[in-house]
Amino acid sequence: MARRRQLYEGKAKILFEGPEPGTLVQYFKDDATAGNGAKHGIITGKGVLNNRISEYIMLRLQEIGIPTHFIRRINMREQLIREVEIIPLEIVIRNIAAGSIAKRLGIPEGTRLPRSIVEYYYKNDALGDPMVAEEHITAFGWANPHDLDDMVAMSLRVNDFLMGLFAGVGISLVDFKLEFGRLWEGEEMRIILADEISPDNCRLWDSKTNEKLDKDRFRRDMGQVEEAYQEVARRLGILPEAGNGDLKGSETMQ
Numbered sequence: 001m002a003r004r005r006q007l008y009e010g011k012a013k014i015l016f017e018g019p020e021p022g023t024l025v026q027y028f029k030d031d032a033t034a035g036n037g038a039k040h041g042i043i044t045g046k047g048v049l050n051n052r053i054s055e056y057i058m059l060r061l062q063e064i065g066i067p068t069h070f071i072r073r074i075n076m077r078e079q080l081i082r083e084v085e086i087i088p089l090e091i092v093i094r095n096i097a098a099g100s101i102a103k104r105l106g107i108p109e110g111t112r113l114p115r116s117i118v119e120y121y122y123k124n125d126a127l128g129d130p131m132v133a134e135e136h137i138t139a140f141g142w143a144n145p146h147d148l149d150d151m152v153a154m155s156l157r158v159n160d161f162l163m164g165l166f167a168g169v170g171i172s173l174v175d176f177k178l179e180f181g182r183l184w185e186g187e188e189m190r191i192i193l194a195d196e197i198s199p200d201n202c203r204l205w206d207s208k209t210n211e212k213l214d215k216d217r218f219r220r221d222m223g224q225v226e227e228a229y230q231e232v233a234r235r236l237g238i239l240p241e242a243g244n245g246d247l248k249g250s251e252t253m254q
């Protein structure tokens with residue numbers, strides 16, 4: 001295949017020019033970062049797993065009518081996506097206290113929240129992705145109130161659906177982060193779900209044992225990171241029950 005032009009290299013993925021205008025190729029790396037890049041490591045096989053997990057979740061979401069950037073998976077590490085103008089916000093939905101909300105508000109990790117809580121962060125690495133309020137978002141024009149309502153409504157639907165999906169395979173959806181982008185179709189603009197949904201940006205705990213099956217294993221040096229991502233994929237039915245130990249050697253496989 002002809003070498004594609006690289007447009008952007010991020011912390012976990014690389015974006016290449018797609019085969020047609022308005023498309024991109026999203027390449028999933030094994031790189032992992034935490035604490036806004038303070039910590040860097042490689043989780044062998046992560047890119048392959050996140051490509052598959054994100055594909056699976058985006059397809060399930062499309063089935064319930066959530067518009068997403070996902071078009072199709074190309075190979076083990078790449079997927080074809082629709083190019084959007086990313087809205088510089090991270091929308092976080094929380095069901096159970098963990099991470100920054102536990103720390104900032106002194107809520108013991110694992111406490112079920114009285115209801116799902118939506119938080120906004122300004123997507124800006126140089127500033128460390130600071131938390132912002134609706135006021136900042138609309139005043140600085142990152143999104144207008146209508147677009148923000150749209151994103152929140154979609155995020156809550158994604159939450160309801162994914163809570164059920166994961167509960168069905170014995171996993172609690174503790175929290176997750178979404179990114180959205182603007183898709184222009186002539187004069188019309190639609191906001192669609194972009195980026196990825198994977199154990200890199202979801203907290204997933206085993207429902208029975210509360211064992212962590214997500215990137216917190218890397219952030220907190222708990223080990224068995226790849227195994228945790230594999231377990232999520234296996235429970236979603238993406239990986240076979242056994243004999244998946246050759247993932248690393250099969251990069252060119254479809």
Ligand SMILES: Nc1ncnc2c1ncn2[C@@H]1O[C@H](COP(=O)(O)OP(=O)(O)O)[C@@H](O)[C@H]1O
Pocket residue numbers: 009010011012013014015024069081082083084085086179181194195196
């Ligand atoms: N459909 C899309 N069109 C354009 N940009 C996208 C799309 N989906 C995701 N992105 C952007 O591509 C980048 C993905 O790479 P990643 O490694 O996650 O980068 P970062 O380090 O900026 O988070 C992110 O900046 C994300 O906002």
Ligand SMILES: [Mg+2]
Pocket residue numbers: 010011012
């Ligand atoms: Mg990212």
